[in-house]
Amino acid sequence: MDVTVKPIEIQSSDCQKISQVLxxxxxxxxxxxxxxxxxxxxxxxxxxxxxxxxxxRMLTLCLRGLERDGLINRNVIAxxxxxxxxxxxxxGVSLTKPVIALGSWASDHIADIDAARAAFDQQEADQKxxxxxxx
Numbered sequence: 001m002d003v004t005v006k007p008i009e010i011q012s013s014d015c016q017k018i019s020q021v022l023x024x025x026x027x028x029x030x031x032x033x034x035x036x037x038x039x040x041x042x043x044x045x046x047x048x049x050x051x052x053x054x055x056x057r058m059l060t061l062c063l064r065g066l067e068r069d070g071l072i073n074r075n076v077i078a079x080x081x082x083x084x085x086x087x088x089x090x091x092g093v094s095l096t097k098p099v100i101a102l103g104s105w106a107s108d109h110i111a112d113i114d115a116a117r118a119a120f121d122q123q124e125a126d127q128k129x130x131x132x133x134x135x
Contacts, residue, residue: 024069029054029062031099034088037072038096041087071095 024030032051036042042050048059063086066072071092077083088096106113 021069024065025071025095025099027062029058030066031103033059033062033066033086034071034092034095034099035103037086037088037092041075041085044084044086047086066092 025034029051032054033047036047036050044059044063047063048054048056051059054062063072063074067074070089073087073089075085075087077085
């Protein structure tokens, strides 16, 4: 049985663009915003209150970046005072499935990752102790 995966052909001219997209969707705040909006439109203040630890400036920057990339819509509601509501575009909705899959993978494997980290840290400590005792 052949289990090798054929490498994806990527033009070198596309590498920078792909890297930029992955950097945007890989940001922890962007992922949280996308997940918050997957439940429906939210106002800025709702997002701010729901995402623990994000500053107003960082939320604004992330929302602008996601809007620029076509992942979210910004809708100004003309009432007094004006309200701004954010929602996912079709492109943004299409991103929720891989984001959920990645989150599920992390949740399923966190114990394995913790064990690997502990083993690595112990190995590093043992090497330092061995190296230090030779002096």
